[in-house]
Amino acid sequence: MSRILAKESTLVEMFGVSDRRVREVCKNFKVETGKYLLIESVSHYIKTLRDEGKQEMANLRKADKELKEFRLKILKKEHVPISEVELGIADMQIRAKSKALSIANKASLEILGKTNRKEIEIIIQRHVNDFLKEMANSYEVENDISE
Secondary structure, eight states: OOOOEEEHHHHHHHHTSOHHHHHHHSGGGEEETTEEEHHHHHHHHHHHHHHHHHHHHHHHHHHHHHHHHHHHHHHTTOOOOHHHHHHHHHHHHHHHHHHHHHHHHHHHHHHTTOOOHHHHHHHHHHHHHHHHHHHHHHHHHHHHHHO
16 A cells, blocks of 8 residues: 555645644654645544544433433422422421520420529420421421422
């Protein structure tokens, strides 16, 4: 096979790509500065385009599959819009804050007149534990309702 050489600028014009792309794809067929083996460079460029096309098709199939799975989740009501989640969290925060702030009022009625530090601590701890149990139960009830 005869060695037909082509200038880098010729390959750039033939392929319609940048000189950098020619250097990248045809680096193994460089004979000297700015000159490449023509047939090998063209063959390799075609193979590179084919391989890149296959990879692009695989990426498109993967993206299409993910999109179909996402749409199916929406149809099955397995997907919850962010706005609904944000509203739910905001509501839970407001209720938790309200209940936490009411602990002081509830506990103060029982603590009134008590002087024993340990007894006061037990009363406060009971109210805090009641609050935590109530919050845990309200989370379980909300989960049951949403399912």
